[in-house]
Every structure is written in structure tokens, then in C-alpha cells.
Amino acid sequence: MKRMALGELERLVLLTLARLDGEGHGATIAAELEARAGRRVAPGALYTVLDRLQEKGCVEAWIGDSTPERGGRRRKVYRLLPAGAREARDWYGGVRSLADGTAERLKRLAEGTS
Amino acid sequence: MRSRPPSPFRILAAVVIPARHREFVLGDLDEMFARRAARFGRRTATFRYLLDTLASAFAGLRPRRGRALGSEMRAPGSGGPSPLGKPRVGILSDVRLALRWVRREVGLVTLAVITLALGVGSSAAVFGMVDQLLLRPLPGVRDGRGAAYLQFRSIEEPERTQGRGIATLDFDDLRRSATLLSGIASFGNVSLKVSVGNARPIRVHGNTIYGDFFETLGAWPVAGRLLRASETELGADPLKAVISEDLARKLFGSVEAAPGRTLRMNDEMVAVVGVVGGGFAGAERGIQNDVWLPYGALVPLVGFAAERLLDRNSVMHSDIIVRPRPGVSADAIRDQAGEILRRLGLASTESGPYLAKLRPWVFEGLHTPPIVRRATYSSLRMLTVVVGLVLLLACANVANLLLFRNVRRRGMVATLRALGASTGRIARLHLALSLVIGSLGALVGIGVGWVISVPFKGASLMRMPAFEGLVLDWRALAFAIGASGITTLVFGTLPALVAGRFDLAGSLRSSTGTDSGHFVRVRSALSAIQLSLGMALLVGALLLLRTMQNLYSVDLGIDSEGISALTLDLPRDLGPEDQQSLVRRLLATAGRLPEVKGAAADPYGPFGPSLIGRIRLPGAPEADELRADVLPVTPGWFELLGVRTVRGRTFRDTDWNVGTTDIVILTESLARRLFGRIDVVGQVVEAGFGPPAPMEILGVVSDVRSAHAPDRPEDTFFVTPPALPWALPYFTLLLDVQAFNPEVAQRIRTAVEAELPDEPVPDPEPIAERLDYINAEAAVYTTLLALLSTIAVVLSAVGLYGVVAFTVAARQREFGVRLALGAEGGRIARLVAQNVSGILGAGTVLGLGAAFALSQLLQNRLFGVEPLDPASYAGAAAVFAAVAIVACSAPTLRAIRVDPVTTLREE
Numbered sequence A: 001m002k003r004m005a006l007g008e009l010e011r012l013v014l015l016t017l018a019r020l021d022g023e024g025h026g027a028t029i030a031a032e033l034e035a036r037a038g039r040r041v042a043p044g045a046l047y048t049v050l051d052r053l054q055e056k057g058c059v060e061a062w063i064g065d066s067t068p069e070r071g072g073r074r075r076k077v078y079r080l081l082p083a084g085a086r087e088a089r090d091w092y093g094g095v096r097s098l099a100d101g102t103a104e105r106l107k108r109l110a111e112g113t114s
Numbered sequence B: 001m002r003s004r005p006p007s008p009f010r011i012l013a014a015v016v017i018p019a020r021h022r023e024f025v026l027g028d029l030d031e032m033f034a035r036r037a038a039r040f041g042r043r044t045a046t047f048r049y050l051l052d053t054l055a056s057a058f059a060g061l062r063p064r065r066g067r068a069l070g071s072e073m074r075a076p077g078s079g080g081p082s083p084l085g086k087p088r089v090g091i092l093s094d095v096r097l098a099l100r101w102v103r104r105e106v107g108l109v110t111l112a113v114i115t116l117a118l119g120v121g122s123s124a125a126v127f128g129m130v131d132q133l134l135l136r137p138l139p140g141v142r143d144g145r146g147a148a149y150l151q152f153r154s155i156e157e158p159e160r161t162q163g164r165g166i167a168t169l170d171f172d173d174l175r176r177s178a179t180l181l182s183g184i185a186s187f188g189n190v191s192l193k194v195s196v197g198n199a200r201p202i203r204v205h206g207n208t209i210y211g212d213f214f215e216t217l218g219a220w221p222v223a224g225r226l227l228r229a230s231e232t233e234l235g236a237d238p239l240k241a242v243i244s245e246d247l248a249r250k251l252f253g254s255v256e257a258a259p260g261r262t263l264r265m266n267d268e269m270v271a272v273v274g275v276v277g278g279g280f281a282g283a284e285r286g287i288q289n290d291v292w293l294p295y296g297a298l299v300p301l302v303g304f305a306a307e308r309l310l311d312r313n314s315v316m317h318s319d320i321i322v323r324p325r326p327g328v329s330a331d332a333i334r335d336q337a338g339e340i341l342r343r344l345g346l347a348s349t350e351s352g353p354y355l356a357k358l359r360p361w362v363f364e365g366l367h368t369p370p371i372v373r374r375a376t377y378s379s380l381r382m383l384t385v386v387v388g389l390v391l392l393l394a395c396a397n398v399a400n401l402l403l404f405r406n407v408r409r410r411g412m413v414a415t416l417r418a419l420g421a422s423t424g425r426i427a428r429l430h431l432a433l434s435l436v437i438g439s440l441g442a443l444v445g446i447g448v449g450w451v452i453s454v455p456f457k458g459a460s461l462m463r464m465p466a467f468e469g470l471v472l473d474w475r476a477l478a479f480a481i482g483a484s485g486i487t488t489l490v491f492g493t494l495p496a497l498v499a500g501r502f503d504l505a506g507s508l509r510s511s512t513g514t515d516s517g518h519f520v521r522v523r524s525a526l527s528a529i530q531l532s533l534g535m536a537l538l539v540g541a542l543l544l545l546r547t548m549q550n551l552y553s554v555d556l557g558i559d560s561e562g563i564s565a566l567t568l569d570l571p572r573d574l575g576p577e578d579q580q581s582l583v584r585r586l587l588a589t590a591g592r593l594p595e596v597k598g599a600a601a602d603p604y605g606p607f608g609p610s611l612i613g614r615i616r617l618p619g620a621p622e623a624d625e626l627r628a629d630v631l632p633v634t635p636g637w638f639e640l641l642g643v644r645t646v647r648g649r650t651f652r653d654t655d656w657n658v659g660t661t662d663i664v665i666l667t668e669s670l671a672r673r674l675f676g677r678i679d680v681v682g683q684v685v686e687a688g689f690g691p692p693a694p695m696e697i698l699g700v701v702s703d704v705r706s707a708h709a710p711d712r713p714e715d716t717f718f719v720t721p722p723a724l725p726w727a728l729p730y731f732t733l734l735l736d737v738q739a740f741n742p743e744v745a746q747r748i749r750t751a752v753e754a755e756l757p758d759e760p761v762p763d764p765e766p767i768a769e770r771l772d773y774i775n776a777e778a779a780v781y782t783t784l785l786a787l788l789s790t791i792a793v794v795l796s797a798v799g800l801y802g803v804v805a806f807t808v809a810a811r812q813r814e815f816g817v818r819l820a821l822g823a824e825g826g827r828i829a830r831l832v833a834q835n836v837s838g839i840l841g842a843g844t845v846l847g848l849g850a851a852f853a854l855s856q857l858l859q860n861r862l863f864g865v866e867p868l869d870p871a872s873y874a875g876a877a878a879v880f881a882a883v884a885i886v887a888c889s890a891p892t893l894r895a896i897r898v899d900p901v902t903t904l905r906e907e
Helices: A008-019 A026-037 A043-055 A082-099 A103-111 B007-016 B019-040 B042-059 B091-104 B106-135 B168-177 B213-217 B245-252 B295-302 B306-310 B330-346 B352-356 B370-408 B410-418 B423-456 B474-500 B504-509 B517-553 B576-592 B653-657 B668-675 B742-755 B767-774 B776-810 B812-820 B825-861 B870-897 B900-905
Strands: A023-025 A059-066 A074-080 B148-154 B181-195 B202-211 B221-224 B240-244 B262-265 B268-276 B291-294 B319-324 B358-364 B563-569 B599-602 B611-616 B626-632 B645-648 B663-667 B684-688 B693-701 B716-719 B730-736
Touching (some): A026 B019, A043 A059, A043 A074, B007 B019, B106 B370, B106 B776, B168 B181, B202 B295, B213 B319, B240 B262, B245 B268, B268 B295, B291 B295, B319 B330, B330 B352, B330 B358, B352 B358, B358 B370, B370 B517, B423 B474, B517 B825, B611 B668, B626 B668, B668 B693, B776 B825, B812 B870
Antiparallel strands (some): B148 B358, B240 B291, B599 B730, B684 B693
């Protein structure tokens, strides 16, 4: 299968969706991203990323319900599609196998004590 | 409690976030705010909300790689079926596209912005002047627009803008009967010596007031209280005053310290009852008043006889302010005042016949005093017309440039259309571009306006206060933004409309465009109009420049070079003879200073006010009597001021010392008017300040002219100071100080102060400054018109350049073919010139016509130059010929250098 060209943020968003049981909207994705990965992403920028993922067939979206804390506005809910899940899995697998066994070394190198 | 971000931020977010995801982004922002507010507190949450809002707004602005311009217009959902339907495109993405266009055409956009800025800047500067002179409320006056000036003019002289007064008793009647008014008061101007304790007095201007003056104006006290109507009436104690905040600070150190204190005014003790707030300076713009006294104060302070204030022949109430009751029109007030006057006129009082000839005039709004209102309005009308023309020029240029850009970019527009963009969408793009140019233009325009207003700082205009320059308050900002907004919206949409109908296929085929006859015609017409407007303004400026030159070069008959004037208050209790000896002492004191080469005196000095006297041939009937300026002068006056002796001699010290009063000196033109010749030494005339008495003519001197009306000699006769029947409150020392500087001024002042211990002594001023002051208004108009016409010339040059450049671009292929077939450069240049000559010809003809119309508007400002002055017209035409050559040379050169191969390849 031909690999898709995904950016780092796009992959992080895919992983975040996976953490959120495959489904999430802007505010929950942004909160999770910030809490877990320390990435602050403005909702506007997030939608640009999600649009791109949707174009690539990684996620699908629909209009959800409205809640009082949103000022009565509707949510746009995104769900991870199998293609997206595969992308995330393959990427994460690659990262993990690369990282395997480097934890100690990385720690030493980062602290500058060889 | 549900927590929401502050509403200004919510509104900001709703405006700046692109429409595409607006609902969801706003919802997310609110949701995140609520969460953060619960965890970190409202402040942190608000801060993050703002950051996220801005980041979301600009998130879409970053250009996306690998996307062609126009992809915004792609059919929605082309990447696959979208459950979300059609994405919406907001104005922000239009602006984004427009910004990309701006980046591609920096030169053109810069030109458009500069053009717009020149137009907006000059009109903002003029608006600033109008605002300061007319629109801004009087300081310390509440609702000055709701009040009005009431003036009485005689039916015999309706053109005299100085109002006629009415007597106190008649004014009382008017106050009682004017039921449509909620307030009415009169005021008069006084000049007073004011001091605290034993300090040297200062000179202060003030008003004597009668009626509910402060209530009518809506003034308020900041300390103590104001004078009530009953306190201004004649029975009340007149030695009470309200003073300004400035004066309170100057004399007592603070506003609060003033009430209850006593001031010495013209040697009487006056109690300060309060201080008026808000920078109040009186009921008329342009005069800084600092003291307000009851009308009755004229008796103790100025020396009026108490009976005179009640005399029906003493018509003192001429400056009147009124406040109508709510809903009452100016016409209704005028009608009622007229009715009251008619009744008073019919009454069998002494003043009846006089009142019968008066008619009331109502001037709504307390800003320009009635005496100069018409002149002010006509000046401002002229300025508005001129600045409107400049703005129009700028608009035409912007439209021109946008049209040009349109044609150059028609390939791009065609691509957009081919991709499915609607006409509305393209029009919106044009609007967005106008928006970008408009906001830049407004920004730069404010700077330009500020620069333009710099030369006018401190200029005295229409007897109005010094112009502060273009103050960047919200009014000026609003004007600049409004002017450039309307301009660009109107002139940005025009090209958009034109863009709506052009040949799509044709434009796609060639990027340069072939058939643009329609554009060329529109643009040529625009350019011709521009040229004509620019030419008209230039002619006007040249006429005014020549006027200025004439005003300064006219021989006023008085050589003011190196002469300084010192106008002094003389003690009031001196009789005429004591005054004479004081003036003699002062002249001697000043003459002893090494810097002073000569000294003389007269009441006001040259170019100041004058005294009017009567003169006639002996035994002539009263009807043949002449009114003429009469100047009591000391010996040496003529020699000091360079007035030549033509026949006989001038006054000598002995004439003054023995108190001779029956000798007179005439100017040449007065001698001619009276006798028909100038050999009149030894003849007798009847002359004087009051009833004429026989006087012997001692000599005849060269003519003098008034700087206010220099077009003909002023009828003037000179007498010795003892011929003055009363003591004048002022006298002016005229000193020949060739090396005038502040130190010398200080030395002169100190010497004079020693002789006048109890009077205010000002600094001596060079007489040349008086001339500058008198010519200031002409100077303001000249500078302003010169500036505006320069801008107009630049703008029309840009316009012409645009047309020629465009024409050349449109005929590029034709020129290429001609050059390929062996045509020489000169032949191509001739072709371009043929094109331009039509524009130039039409522009010149129209321009001369417009200049003629403008010169009629300027007619009463011109001096020594005809409205149809050939030199000015020829000069303007020459300037425009030069401008045309400059504007055409660059595009013509480009046409000649065009490489035939490049052009032909496009075939």
C-alpha cells in the first residue's frame, strides 16, 4: 500500500482520536493534545489539520449535538477511520521499534554525560 | 453558574474567525474557556481564549503549499463526498487573496495608496481646520448648538456685519417680552488692568454682562458660584467678578483659592465670587476673556456716567446671546424679536425712530461670531470646493489604477472564472482589494494630513484662535477613515462592475489583451478631467501667490524697517496735559538707550486702529465735509517712519512744547481732494476730532496706506498731540531699534517700567510683525492653495502617466509589429504623442474654463492681479506641458524599446 504523506501534527491528532475511543470534537482533541503531548493547538488550526485528514480518508466527520457550555453551538465530531488507524499504527510501530532500547542512551546523551 | 468569556472578546472571535468552521471553532473556544475557567481561573482562561482566537483567525492565513490560486473556488467536496455540504468562504479569505495580489503588484498598489493618502490627507487637514473653527463646541459651553446670537442690523445698511446696539431700557423690554426664549443676555468687551495686592498689574480682557449670561451659555462653576441675572442689573453692586480658571491659577495659584478674594481692577477693588469651568473664555470663539463683570461695572471701572447706562440714546447692547425654548425655531425667534422691535419703534420714546429701522438677525449655533460668519462660511466653502477637487482627483487616480490592474490581471480573473467563481465572488475580491488599499490609504493619509497642517500651526484665520494643527482626535481619524472608505468602496466597485462583463475566452487566449477601446476611452476622459482640475487649482494658487507678492511689495508709504512699537497703558487719572508730559518723559527715557536711534509717538502706531476726524474747506457746507484718519503725532514721527515732506515742513519740538493746536499737516492725496492741488502751505482748513475748527496747513507729506486696504491712499491729516481734546488711555512709542533682539526688548521694557511703576508694560514688537499679522489670512490661503495645487499637479501627472502607460501596453503588439517591419523609434513616439495630445488638448480647454470659474470665487481675495491674469494662466499651462512630457517619456521609451520578438511570439 502506498504510504500517505502525513505531518507530525496530523499523526498526533490520529493518536489522540484513538485515545478518545476513536471519536472526538475540537475541544476534547485540543485538551487531550495539550494534556498528553504538551501541544497547544488553537481550534482554528486544528480544523485545518482535521480537514486535511478528512481529505486523505483518515477520518470522517458529522455535525453533533449542541450543549449549553458551547453557547448552544453544535459540535463537529470526527471519527477515526480504518485507514487513519492503520496510518497511526504503522507510524507508531515504526517509532517504537526505532526507539526500542534507546531510552538509557538518550537520557545520557541528553544530559551530556557520556 | 455557566461561565462565558467577556463579550468584547466573543464579538472579536465571531468577527475574525473564518466562516468555514466558525460555528464549531466558536463552540470549542467557549467549551475550552469553561473548562479552563473551572481549573485555572477566569483570567487565565480569558487570556488563553484571546490567544486561541487570534491563532484560529490566522491559522487559515498561512499559504498552503502546493495549491494554485483559485483553489478556494473549487467545487466543494471534490476530494470525495463530504457529509458537511458546501464550505462557506468568508471575507477574511477574500482579504487573504487580495493580500496575495498586493504582493504581486507592489508598485501599482503603492501608487494607489500614495494617491489616496494625498487626497485623504489634504481633506483631513482641511476638515481639521473646519472642525476647529466651526464644529467644535466653545470651551465651557454646554450645548452651544442649541443657542444663538441675536443681532440688530439697520435696514439702511444691511451689509454692515457689525450689529447695532439697543438701549438698556429697550433691552429690558425685549428680555421681558421674548417668551420664546429661555435665556437672553448681552455682553460687551472691556480691557482691564488687574492685579493682586501690590504686584504690577497685567492686562486682561473681559466681558461686562447683562441678563442670564451664564445660564444661556450653559456654563458651570468649578469654584464658588457664577453671577445671577439679578446681579448683573444696574441696581446691584457692580464690583463682583467671575474669573477664568487660567486667571485664577495665575493670580491665586489655584482655582479653589479664588472665591472670596479681592482683585484690583482699574484701581477699584472687585470681589471674586467664583471661577467658571471647562476652559470657558466667553461667548465668541477667538477672544480669550478672563473676567466677567456686571454691566454696571462700566461706571466705576471705565468711567461711564451712571445716567448714560440708562439713556435711551446710549445704544450699548449689541452683542446678544439667546437660548430658545425647546422646539422653537430660529425663524420664530426672529419673528418675535421683530415684533417686539416694531412695538418699541412705535412707542413714543426717544429711541423709537431708531428702533423702527432695526431688523433682527439670528445666527444659530455659538461658534463663529456674526460679524465674520458670512466671510468665514465663504472661505470655508472655497476650501471645501478645492479640497473636494483634490479628493476627486485622487479618486479618479485610484479608479484608473485599479482599472489598469484589472486589465493586466484579466488573465488571472479569467482563470478564476473558468474555475467556477461567480461574478459576485469576483466583485467581492475587488472589494477586498479596495479594503486593503483603503485602510493603507487612510493610515498614510493621516500622516500626510499631519504634515500638511504643520505650516499652519499658529496661523490666525478669520479672527479665530491659532490653529492647533491637525489634532489626531477621533474626529479627524473618523473623517480620514470615512473619506478613504467611501472613496475606495465607490471607486473599487466600478472596476469590479466593469470586470463583470468582459470576454472570457478572449482574455484566456492572450494575457495582454487586444480590444480595450472601451477602457482607453474611459481612462482618457478621466485623465483629461484630472488635468483640468489640476490646472484650475494651479491657476488659483498662482493668482494667490502673486497677490501675496503684491501685498508685501506695495509701498504703504511707511518704512517699518527696524521700527518697534510699544503700546502703553497710561494712568487713567492724568489730564491731557499731564499725559503729554509723561509721553515726553518716556520718549526721552527711551531715546537715552544706546540701542535706540530715534523715537516718536502716536496713539496706536502704524497698521493699528485709527482715530476718525472731520475736515473741510473753510465755510464749506457740512455735506462737503470729509471723514479722514487723524493722527496726533510727536515731532520726528515723519522722519522716523520715512514719510517724505513734499511741501512746507513737519512739526518741530517747539510746536509741541508751546502746546500749539491750530496747525495741521495733510497727505498729498487729501490736499488734492480738498484743494485740487498740493501747493497749499499756509492755507486754512477747518478740521478736528469733533466740530471742525480753523487750522493752518504747515506742510504736505507723501501718502500713507492702510495695510488692511492697500489699494488706495488713506485720507489722513496730522495734528500735534495737544490737539487731542481728551486723554487717551493708550499711547504708542515708536523706536528705531535696528538691532532688535530679546535682550534689547528687555532693556527697553525695564527703562519704561521705571517711568510707569503701576501699569502693565508689554514687550516692544517690531512693526513688521503687525504687517505679518494683518497679511496672515492671505498667507494661510496662499500656502494652503499652493500645497493643494502641488498635490493636484502630482496627482494629474500620475493619472496621465497611468493612461499613457496603459495605452502603450494595449498597443504593444501593434508597436512590435511596426518595429519589426522597420518603423523607427521616432515614429512610435509620434504615435504615442498623437494619443496623448487629445487628452492634453481637452484637459487644457476644460482646465482654463475651470480656472476661470475658480478665479471668480477668489476674486475678493486678489490684490493687484486680475482674475484673468495672463501670466498665471500661461504659467499653469507651461507647468502642465512639462508634467505631460515627464509623464509620457517613460512609457514611450518602453514602447520604443519593446523587443519585436517578444511581442510576436504571443501571436
